[in-house]
Amino acid sequence: MNEPSTYQSALLHKARWRPLEFVVWAVAFALPFLMPSHSLLVNEIAIVALFAMSLDLILGYTGIVSLGHAAFFGFGAYTAALFAKLVMPDPTVGLLVATVLSAVLGLVASVTILRGSDLTRLMVTLGTALLLLELANKLDWLTGGADGLQGVVMGPVLGLFEFDLYGRTAAWYSLAVMLLLFLVMRRIVHSPFGATLKAIRDNRLRAMAIGIPVVSRVVVIYTVAAGIAGAAGALLAQTTGFASLDVLAFDRSADVLLMLVIGGVGWLYGGVAGAIVFKLLQNWLSAVTPQYWMFWIGLLLVLLVLVGRDRVLKPWTWLGKRKGSGA
Amino acid sequence: MLTILFDGIAYGMLLFVLAVGLAVTLGLMNFINLAHGAFAMAGGYLTVFAMQKLGVPFLACLPLAFIVVALAGALLERTLYRPMYGKPHLDQVLFSIGLAFMAVAAIDYFVGSSQQNIQLPEWLRGRTEVGDGALLLGMGHYRLFIIAVCAVLTVVLQLILSKTRFGSRLRAAVDDPRVASGLGINVNVVFLLTFAVGSGLAGLGGALGAEILGLDPTFPLKYMIYFLIVVSVGGTSSITGPLAAALLLGIADVAGKYFIPKMGAFTVYLLMILILMWRPQGLFTRKGGR
Numbered sequence: 001m002n003e004p005s006t007y008q009s010a011l012l013h014k015a016r017w018r019p020l021e022f023v024v025w026a027v028a029f030a031l032p033f034l035m036p037s038h039s040l041l042v043n044e045i046a047i048v049a050l051f052a053m054s055l056d057l058i059l060g061y062t063g064i065v066s067l068g069h070a071a072f073f074g075f076g077a078y079t080a081a082l083f084a085k086l087v088m089p090d091p092t093v094g095l096l097v098a099t100v101l102s103a104v105l106g107l108v109a110s111v112t113i114l115r116g117s118d119l120t121r122l123m124v125t126l127g128t129a130l131l132l133l134e135l136a137n138k139l140d141w142l143t144g145g146a147d148g149l150q151g152v153v154m155g156p157v158l159g160l161f162e163f164d165l166y167g168r169t170a171a172w173y174s175l176a177v178m179l180l181l182f183l184v185m186r187r188i189v190h191s192p193f194g195a196t197l198k199a200i201r202d203n204r205l206r207a208m209a210i211g212i213p214v215v216s217r218v219v220v221i222y223t224v225a226a227g228i229a230g231a232a233g234a235l236l237a238q239t240t241g242f243a244s245l246d247v248l249a250f251d252r253s254a255d256v257l258l259m260l261v262i263g264g265v266g267w268l269y270g271g272v273a274g275a276i277v278f279k280l281l282q283n284w285l286s287a288v289t290p291q292y293w294m295f296w297i298g299l300l301l302v303l304l305v306l307v308g309r310d311r312v313l314k315p316w317t318w319l320g321k322r323k324g325s326g327a
Numbered sequence: 328m329l330t331i332l333f334d335g336i337a338y339g340m341l342l343f344v345l346a347v348g349l350a351v352t353l354g355l356m357n358f359i360n361l362a363h364g365a366f367a368m369a370g371g372y373l374t375v376f377a378m379q380k381l382g383v384p385f386l387a388c389l390p391l392a393f394i395v396v397a398l399a400g401a402l403l404e405r406t407l408y409r410p411m412y413g414k415p416h417l418d419q420v421l422f423s424i425g426l427a428f429m430a431v432a433a434i435d436y437f438v439g440s441s442q443q444n445i446q447l448p449e450w451l452r453g454r455t456e457v458g459d460g461a462l463l464l465g466m467g468h469y470r471l472f473i474i475a476v477c478a479v480l481t482v483v484l485q486l487i488l489s490k491t492r493f494g495s496r497l498r499a500a501v502d503d504p505r506v507a508s509g510l511g512i513n514v515n516v517v518f519l520l521t522f523a524v525g526s527g528l529a530g531l532g533g534a535l536g537a538e539i540l541g542l543d544p545t546f547p548l549k550y551m552i553y554f555l556i557v558v559s560v561g562g563t564s565s566i567t568g569p570l571a572a573a574l575l576l577g578i579a580d581v582a583g584k585y586f587i588p589k590m591g592a593f594t595v596y597l598l599m600i601l602i603l604m605w606r607p608q609g610l611f612t613r614k615g616g617r
């Protein structure tokens with residue numbers, strides 16, 4: 001009856017690739033070919049989508065609210081930029097170094113999120129990001145302070161592909177890294193380990209009672225998420241050849257939270273969908289009303305919550321009855 | 328030395344008035360309202376507008392800011408905030424930060440992004456010095472005024488919360504809304520009044536603080552973090568917690584910026600993280616209740 005193998009096959013079934021997914025990824029990789037002039041946008045979307053997915057690991061799958069995920073994004077960006085400037089210009093090595101160091105930072109920072117309520121976690125995550133922002137601002141001999149870190153020259157990817165002016169190499173590079181890390185994350189969330197994370201999200205006390213080591217699970221996933229966020233930051237710094245204080249700013253944390261919520265939490269493609277919608281919206285709105293983009297994003301947020309996050313994405317449920325009060 | 332302490336206390340007192348409304352909504356009603364700073368900004372802009380365009384004297388602006396912002400708060404509570412009370416914290420964060428974003432952009436659109444100044448009356452502009460050398464105490468009259476106003480407010484608030492019928496109704500409504508309404512307390516009205524007073528206090532704080540903190544459209548986001556620190560570090564036992572936290576924060580910020588200017592706001596954030604790791608529920612927690 002309830003043999004372990006049935007659960008195992010259920011997990012495996014969930015982890016299986018659908019045909020549509022291959023199409024989506026194929027289209028993504030074809031985009032720089034089809035629309036070379038939009039390569040920079042594709043690159044940007046790939047980066048923020050990766051960033052949003054890393055937040056999803058802790059928010060959507062483990063239920064930890066964070067207002068400071070940009071801490072790791074920015075740390076990765078600065079690490080990659082500094083590594084290219086001071087040590088060597090090879091992007092792959094830089095990416096690896098930035099990812100590992102961000103993960104270490106995540107490991108250190110994870111001690112701050114283990115105790116307390118949602119509010120406490122909001123505050124310490126926000127505090128961590130602000131702390132790094134202040135550091136980057138004050139250590140201007142290293143980071144360039146408010147002017148940003150300039151003069152970052154990147155070598156060709158894998159020694160073969162030079163970054164071109166149109167950003168096609170950049171787009172493919174970011175997409176490839178995103179695909180790779182997406183596979184890693186997918187493996188994580190569909191594993192038994194991922195199932196325990198969801199148990200922690202749904203009921204921390206009960207998870208503890210059935211013997212899930214909550215503390216170590218939270219530490220591990222926070223570290224992984226920090227590393228992936230760092231990788232996203234590194235991609236941004238490498239493809240733009242620039243790192244400034246804005247990678248650590250509060251807006252970044254808020255934006256990525258917003259993307260994830262637009263796309264849907266607890267679903268890796270949610271981060272991708274949210275990033276696409278958010279970036280296209282931002283591009284369009286800031287072309288129409290350059291200054292007041294913030295107003296519309298605020299309005300969107302308010303409506304999103306008032307209507308119910310799930311219902312915005314499923315318009316066919318608008319007429320039906322409302323069930324409970326959200327997730 | 329003493330001057331720094333004095334300025335720190337004045338700054339802390341100001342932060343307290345700005346944050347105490349949030350301490351009530353967030354600490355007692357358990358609603359994460361990141362748009363609190365928007366109410367404070369509204370108070371500040373109201374004062375600027377009333378003084379410059381209508382010629383209202385400064386002292387009359389303060390109660391005006393309180394009342395108008397309190398009414399606005401009541402209106403918003405009834406229409407937008409009330410459905411949010413039962414929602415998860417993530418929804419509350421998104422909702423209120425959306426409101427803050429809208430407020431920032433709206434002020435930018437209608438007033439412009441330049442910094443606004445308040446013309447203080449003559450008798451508030453001076454400065455008194457006592458003692459000399461290391462013990463020199465220079466007191467700006469305006470800061471003295473702020474300390475006095477805030478001290479009175481603190482005492483009044485504490486008395487209302489602990490001694491009046493309304494205070495005990497509020498505490499009952501917060502601890503268990505269902506039982507409280509079973510006892511005949513109109514929880515909705517209690518929350519509405521509380522939210523309105525909290526917003527009004529933010530408006531008053533904005534009016535008082537415009538001179539010291541500066542007033543421009545990014546105000547809600549710039550000071551949101553400070554309000555949140557005051558509340559989360561202070562805990563929710565009574566208003567003494569946030570008061571202590573606000574004073575600590577004010578003194579640490581002023582002293583930190585004076586003695587180690589290289590570190591800037593670094594000191595404050597570090598202090599907050601350390602305190603929250605030591606006592607995740609804040610320095611003063613409420614026994615019983617939830």
